[in-house]
Amino acid sequence: MKKAEPLFLLVLRVAMAALLLFSAWVKLKPEVVGGDGVAPQPSGPFVFALAVSSYEILPPSLVPLATFAVPWVEVVVAVALLVGWWTRGAGLLAAVLLATFTAAVVSVILRGMNLSCGCFGKYKLLCDGSVGWCKVGENLVLLSMAWVLAGRGGGMLELRRTA
Amino acid sequence: MSAKVYLQAGVIAAVGVAIAVVDSTRRPVKTPEPMASPRSAGDQRNGGAKGATPEAAPEAKPDPVAGVKPEVNPEVTPQPAPPEKAGGVSVKVPVADPSKLPVKIGVGEALSMLEDHQAVFIDGRKPDVFAAGHIPGAFHMQFVDITDGNAPWQEFFRTMNRDDWFVVYCDGGDCHESEHIRKALTNYGFANVLILEVGFPGWKSAGLSVESR
Numbered sequence: 001m002k003k004a005e006p007l008f009l010l011v012l013r014v015a016m017a018a019l020l021l022f023s024a025w026v027k028l029k030p031e032v033v034g035g036d037g038v039a040p041q042p043s044g045p046f047v048f049a050l051a052v053s054s055y056e057i058l059p060p061s062l063v064p065l066a067t068f069a070v071p072w073v074e075v076v077v078a079v080a081l082l083v084g085w086w087t088r089g090a091g092l093l094a095a096v097l098l099a100t101f102t103a104a105v106v107s108v109i110l111r112g113m114n115l116s117c118g119c120f121g122k123y124k125l126l127c128d129g130s131v132g133w134c135k136v137g138e139n140l141v142l143l144s145m146a147w148v149l150a151g152r153g154g155g156m157l158e159l160r161r162t163a
Numbered sequence: 164m165s166a167k168v169y170l171q172a173g174v175i176a177a178v179g180v181a182i183a184v185v186d187s188t189r190r191p192v193k194t195p196e197p198m199a200s201p202r203s204a205g206d207q208r209n210g211g212a213k214g215a216t217p218e219a220a221p222e223a224k225p226d227p228v229a230g231v232k233p234e235v236n237p238e239v240t241p242q243p244a245p246p247e248k249a250g251g252v253s254v255k256v257p258v259a260d261p262s263k264l265p266v267k268i269g270v271g272e273a274l275s276m277l278e279d280h281q282a283v284f285i286d287g288r289k290p291d292v293f294a295a296g297h298i299p300g301a302f303h304m305q306f307v308d309i310t311d312g313n314a315p316w317q318e319f320f321r322t323m324n325r326d327d328w329f330v331v332y333c334d335g336g337d338c339h340e341s342e343h344i345r346k347a348l349t350n351y352g353f354a355n356v357l358i359l360e361v362g363f364p365g366w367k368s369a370g371l372s373v374e375s376r
Contacts, residue, residue, distance in 0.1 A: 028186075032312060039320035041312045042347055045192045050346060054339040065180075068187040073179030080175055089171020092164065096172065114338050116307075150164065 009148070009155025013081045016094060016145055019125075020078035026120055027071035044071075054115050055104055073097065081149070084158030091149030098143040105135050254369050261328050266345070267360040270369045273298075273330055276357075282328040287340035288363065296373040298332065298366055306343040320351070328355040335362025 027048040034040030049067040052058060058066055074097070080090035101119070108115055108131045115131045126141070127134035256271030258264065261281060264272060276282040277298065284301040286293050293303045304315040323329075329348065333340035345356040359366065367373060 030190075034312075034320070037321055039309075039312055039317045040351060041316075042310055042350060043190070043192075045187075045190065046347075046350065047310050049192045050339075050343050054343070064187055064192055065183065067192055068183035069180050072183040072186065073176055076175050076179040076182070086171040086175065088164075088168045089173075090175055092168055093172040093175050114334065114336075150168065 005152070006155035009152055010157060012145055013084070013087060013091075013149055013154045016091075016142070016149065017078040017081040019142070020074040020081070020094065022123075023120055024071035024074040024078065026123070027067075028075075051116065054113075055108060056111075056113075057104055057107065070097070081154065084154045087154030087158055088150050091146050091151075091154075094146035095143055095150055098139050098146055102136055102139040102143065105131050105139065109133065109136070254371070261355065261357070264357060266356075267358045268330070270359070270361060270365055270371065272357075273332075273359045273366070274371060276328065276330060282330045282357070283323065284359075285329055285331045285344060286363070287331055287333045287344050292334075292363075294376060296367070296375045297363065299372055299374040301332075301374075304344070306340055306347065309344065309347045323353070325352045325354070327353075328357070329353060330357045330359055332359035332362045332366070335360065335364045338362060 025044070027044045029044040031043035031046070032041035045067050048071070049063055052066050052070075053060065053063050073093070077090045077094050077097070080086050081094070105117065113131070117131045117135055119125075119135070126138045254271050255274045255278065256269070258272050258275045258279070258281065261276065273284075277284060277300070284298045286297045286301040286303045287305050288297075289305070290303065293301075297303070302315070302319065304319055307313070308316045331341040331344045331348075341358045341362070345358055348356050
């Protein structure tokens, strides 16, 4: 078991990085301009800003910053996990992000609101796109993965290991 | 967990936020405006139908498109069957000029705009509930269809005129689908988009006709 742990941590950190990169891409992708009778499609930030404001947690003045800060922090965390640089710090930040998302989702559920979460766009991981207890469970699974990385580090092939 | 790990997390977060600040200035996203609109006592009496007095409107629409005729192109507009009256009492509130209406309208105005072919109705709910029942002649298009470039959005974009009037509805109450669709359409130049505030449940409970397919 002890021997398998570095490999397990490597797989965990690559999986977490891939997920964060994909999530960030959905939120940051540029607008599809359209033309020649083909309809345009709004940019990722436009769609994510709507999702963030529909949660009614942040004041409107902070929505634009959150719209870009969330995906860009996801990108930096993902890159750190992928290359194995400050893996524990990146894992901790991923856990903090996921804990924040989970709290937001729970708050929406408790307020009886009917929203789509804005997490992965049209794609699903374990649950569909709407906010519900399934999404809380999904986030808690991801949070526990991040927490393992924060506690144990990145395993094999780390560029810079944290003691 | 050591202080070093917390420090690393803080530095990573700071780098992410710094990039975000640069990116947000490079391609700013307008903050969606708040859409709150308190309902009058008349709304409650009339099955969710609002009084049409523009003075009472909490957020009057600021002259969306000057000189636009509110008539909808009959070639591209589904022609609805006239809705019935609720319990023998009409909930219809005549709409002479849709541009004088607030963004969120009641059943009375919506009924008037449907009967007078003043607007295309857009149903933003999920396909199964749309199939079970919707406002007669409504065009089915969800927000995700716009963001993903799906067939309904392609058809809408190809066939609808930007000068037309549109009434979007979803499940009423706290459903945000209508607001999102309105925001996206406005972004693409469809300036005349109203929201049926009480959504399909309000329409149905007012006893008005529904169509299923």
